[in-house]
Amino acid sequence: MLATKIIQKFPFISNYFSLLLESNTKKFPQSIVFEGLDVYAQCFFALELARVLNCLEAGDENCQCLNCRWIREGKHPAVNFVSQLHFKEQNDDSKTVISVAQVKNIEKSLREKSDYHRFFIFFDAKQTPLDDAKRLLLNNYSPEGYDICPDENWTMGHLNQKTFSPLTLNILLKCVEEPPERTTFVFLTKNRSDLINTIVSRSQCFKLPVAVQKVDFAQINSFFENYPNITLQEAFLISENLQNYIKENEISADCVLDSILAYFLYKLKHAFDNQNYSKLQNDIKYVSEAKMHLASSILEKTVFDTLLLKFAGSVK
Numbered sequence: 596m597l598a599t600k601i602i603q604k605f606p607f608i609s610n611y612f613s614l615l616l617e618s619n620t621k622k623f624p625q626s627i628v629f630e631g632l633d634v635y636a637q638c639f640f641a642l643e644l645a646r647v648l649n650c651l652e653a654g655d656e657n658c659q660c661l662n663c664r665w666i667r668e669g670k671h672p673a674v675n676f677v678s679q680l681h682f683k684e685q686n687d688d689s690k691t692v693i694s695v696a697q698v699k700n701i702e703k704s705l706r707e708k709s710d711y712h713r714f715f716i717f718f719d720a721k722q723t724p725l726d727d728a729k730r731l732l733l734n735n736y737s738p739e740g741y742d743i744c745p746d747e748n749w750t751m752g753h754l755n756q757k758t759f760s761p762l763t764l765n766i767l768l769k770c771v772e773e774p775p776e777r778t779t780f781v782f783l784t785k786n787r788s789d790l791i792n793t794i795v796s797r798s799q800c801f802k803l804p805v806a807v808q809k810v811d812f813a814q815i816n817s818f819f820e821n822y823p824n825i826t827l828q829e830a831f832l833i834s835e836n837l838q839n840y841i842k843e844n845e846i847s848a849d850c851v852l853d854s855i856l857a858y859f860l861y862k863l864k865h866a867f868d869n870q871n872y873s874k875l876q877n878d879i880k881y882v883s884e885a886k887m888h889l890a891s892s893i894l895e896k897t898v899f900d901t902l903l904l905k906f907a908g909s910v911k
């Protein structure tokens with residue numbers, strides 16, 4: 596079934612889809628709108644749905660059938676990315692929008708019969724190299740074996756008011772209204788209001804919450820009051836506070852690390868002086884390492900103590 600990483604991050608929605616996939620795939624939605632902060636999480640969720648629906652075996656997470664492999668490698672003929680950079684013919688010179696020509700091609704392809712369950716995954720894309728913050732999010736949500744940004748020269752974003760031209764949307768709406776069977780459109784949005792109502796009303800909408808939402812951001816902020824100047828003594832104190840916070844609120848340590856990551860990414864975005872910038876980049880790397888240590892069953896206390904000592908600059 597769906598990859599463990601996806602199920603762990605989004606247990607509720609994964610459960611809903613797992614039941615649907617097991618019971619009656621004929622009832623699988625023809626159009627899905629994902630809402631939430633993390634576009635990569637949405638993309639991997641959509642790809643996992645496409646993978647299970649097209650798998651030639653039982654849909655297991657590690658399945659190596661042709662369809663599963665193609666989808667992980669981004670090469671499946673029926674599972675399509677549609678953006679300013681994808682599903683575009685060479686002579687199409689519309690660089691900033693999803694063009695009429697692209698949507699007409701989708702319309703045309705739908706008239707042909709297919710042995711597969713077809714997916715069209717819509718998002719906004721820019722031809723800018725993947726920055727550190729985005730790469731971390733990409734790695735954070737990527738299930739085993741996936742390779743969706745191999746050249747790292749483009750960045751995935753949420754659909755916004757400017758991604759489509761109005762004319763494009765009219766043609767697309769017709770496809771969404773009456774798709775052939777075994778066809779699913781997926782729209783990756785921050786908020787459904789970024790997409791026209793006529794498409795939203797014909798879609799099933801799902802919120803993919805990021806783990807961060809479970810943790811009180813102000814709380815994380817208060818733990819890191821003195822950041823970036825954390826003394827050795829403070830390091831142990833903050834580590835203890837974090838561990839208590841985990842116990843008292845019955846949340847996972849991984850979830851708290853995700854929140855620290857999000858907190859630092861936010862700081863990174865708003866860092867104006869360069870000195871902090873490189874420290875933040877290093878510390879973000881340390882949080883990712885801590886997540887890996889946690890996953891390999893190292894004691895929570897050891898993971899947090901080591902992480903905080905790294906923040907304090909006492910351990911490399």
Ligand SMILES: [Zn+2]
Pocket residue numbers: 649650651652653654655658659660661662663664
């Ligand atoms: Zn398979």
